[in-house]
Amino acid sequence: MRAAKFISAATVLALAMAGCSGDGDGGEKKTASAASVPAGLGSFYSQKPSWKDCDNGFQCATVQVPLNYADPSGEKVGLSVIRLPAEDKSNRIGSLLTNPGGPGGSGVDFVRQAARTFGSDLRRRFDIVGFDPRGVAASEPVRCNTGPQLDAFFATDASPDDQRETNTLGTASKEFAQRCKTKAASELPYVGTVNAARDMDVLRAALGDDKLTYYGASYGTYLGAFYAEQFPKNVRALVLDGAVDPQLSSTELLIEQAKGFETALRAFAEDCVKSGGCPLGTTPDAVIAKISSFLSATDRKPLSNNRDSRKVTESLAVMGIARSLYVKEYWPVLRQALTQAMQKSDGTVLLALADEMVEREANGTYSNQTDANMAVNCVDKPNPPDLAAYGKYANEAKKVAPRFGPFVVWGGLPCVYWPTQTKQDPKPLTAKGAAPIVVIGTIRDPATPYKWAQNLAGQLSSGVLLTFNGDGHTAYLQGNACITKATDNYLVTTDPPKDGTTCG
Structure with a gap:
């Protein structure tokens, strides 16, 4: 449930191409007398x-x-x-x-x-x-992070291959939580x-x-x-x-969400093949295998882009792919983005999609969507107690959703360090x-x-x-x-x- 937001077809088309007088009541206002008013409110x-x-x-x-x-x-x-x-x-x-x-x-x-x-x-x-x-x-x-801080957070390897990379991700997540504690403690x-x-x-x-x-x-x-x-x-x-x-639970939601992205990726691969001339492969399995190999290669060597000085890491590439799966009208864009990235090592379109996902502007500023998303999710449900416990869920996610599982689940890691925790189990x-x-x-x-x-x-x-x-x-x-x-x-x-x- 990280940034699982509604995106209408009308909004997609607009994005792809890219107070106040009178009370206005018009006499239509009703009273709310039929519903009881809670005491003191x-x-x-x-x-x-x-x-x-x-x-x-x-x-x-x-x-x-x-x-x-x-x-x-x-x-x-x-x-x-x-x-x-x-x-x-x-x-x-x-x-x-x-x-x-x-x-x-x-x-x-x-x-x-x-x-x-x-x-x-x-x-x-x-x-x-x-x-x-x-x-x-x-x-x-709720505002916790600057633009450069969020750039660094999203570029961090969210599919760690060893303990060193896991610890680096843990540090980045802990710093995210600490910044929210420092800047928004009274709201959280x-x-x-x-x-x-x-x-x-x-x-x-x-x-x-x-x-x-x-x-x-x-x-x-x-x-x-x-x-x-x-x-x-x-x-x-x-x-x-x-x-x-x-x-x-919080981790069950993330694992199931990752599986949902895998289902959507399979649908994209089938559509690419069915449409003819798919540059990513001649069968759905071949398309998915090529995307997997591409992500592994990007983990070893990030892509360049023509937007700014950022390197397009594996994490940013996965985010760009995920963004494209939200609405079918974006599938041709994803096809273009992956072809450009695989053939020319150019991650420009993937990065643009990733930026759109997290509401990053071209000038490097962000809306507060990411900070608010984390703040709400982290207090809504109990979270695993530490990095090691959290890692077990990420490993489980990788088994059932190999391309998206680690990224989706590790994305919630700041909640482990969140200054406000709930003990209320979901029901x-x-x-x-x-x-x-x-x-x-x-x-x-x-x-x-x-x-x-x-x-x-x-x-x-x-x-x-x-x-x-x-x-x-x-x-x-x-x-x-x-x-x-x-x-x-x-x-x-x-x-x-x-x-x-x-x-x-």
């Missing part, structure tokens, strides 16, 4: 955002939540919120709150990029709303998913909705499931797309008493394996499984008419598709 639940125009038809506001829900009179966090108002005010249902995943993804950026690609019924009848969760982007962001205990889900109920009330209508992708499904667990009676309709299985989330919740799974999803959607739908007392027989990470907004129709109809009417429906 009345002032948060009753706040009315001051919406301001913020370009291109969007409106922006800030909603206050307590840093620590056990001390609501203490320090506060301002959540950055954006909305695209409903087109049909007279038939407006309410707000559709969204989250694009991560953890660490900006919901404000997501809505700016993708709101107008939502189904026409949704745009007509809902305000499409995004927010930056606590610690993310414009909502009191409170940035986890449980608190972010409580923030969503404050947002629901502030938006004027009696019950929550929500679309969450990738990690956003985990956030949505925690919301339903804590506030089952406040659920109107939840779509959880690209589901995360909440009952898995199934049932959301007993909630209205029907639709869980969407994509059969060859690289970042959130299909069986996670099956598991989450089974755990939720009112879970309904909707399957996309396709490729890429998440299903909605990828252009499949069957998925779009089923999702939009449910969000508008609250009538879910038949459990077990398959599209694609």
Whole structure:
């Protein structure tokens, strides 16, 4: 679940080519009186955002939540919120709150990029709303590392071949954690998913909705499931797309995610061969063997690039490959990137893909996605106690996911040294008493394996499984008419598709 973020086809196309007046309420605001207000939080639940125009038809506001829900009179966090108002005010249902995943993804950026690609019924009848969760982007962001520090961290060999390389990786991970302790110690205990889900109920009330209508992708499904667990009676309709299985441990999640990337790589190899003239091999097995040999060679001798002075290490190459597997529209780009790297020792395109994955700008600056991603993941679940214990899981991952296992699992190593740890073991989330919740799974999803959607739908007392027989990470907004129709109809009417429906 490291940077398992939603990337829509519309966003991919945009990426590949590469306050504020009036309150805007329009008299449509409802009261939140139907839902109970937790003790001591009345002032948060009753706040009315001051919406301001913020370009291109969007409106922006800030909603206050307590840093620590056990001390609501203490320090506060301002959540950055954006909305695209409903087109049909007279038939407006309410707000559709969204989250694009991560953890660490900006919901404000997501809505700016993708709101107008939502189904026409949704745009007509809902305000499409995004927010930056606590610690993310414009909502009191957790910032631990400078650009050069992150460059060094990502270039570190995340598939160590001996104890020396393992110790080097351990040192880099320990330094990452120490920097977060130094720069963000007061925030770290409170940035986890449980608190972010409580923030969503404050947002629901502030938006004027009696019950929550929500679309969450990738990690956003985990956030949505925690919301339903804590506030089952406040659920109107939840779509959880690209589901995360909440009952898995931190290392189990990473191992299963690595296996998902292996499945997606196999699909890419089959597609390359099927399309004809594949420069990587004449059979899927040959393509995968060539990629494996290429990664081993890059481990010995990193690639050059035409963007800057960085060497494209094996770790950066794997990151670039992983980024391309998120959306099928990127497969031709991956084919080009690998051909260029193998034939010319030029890692320019792979590096560009890797930079896109972790939101690194050309000037060497990063968004806070990586810092926030680590901060949330490290406090959400217990972590192995030390480097040796962690290494056993990495070795297990290498056996079942030889190309991606070590990189995905070792990527979570800073959590071993994290200054804030939880002892709360993961468990199934049932959301007993909630209205029907639709869980969407994509059969060859690289970042959130299909069986996670099956598991989450089974755990939720009112879970309904909707399957996309396709490729890429998440299903909605990828252009499949069957998925779009089923999702939009449910969000508008609250009538879910038949459990077990398959599209694609």
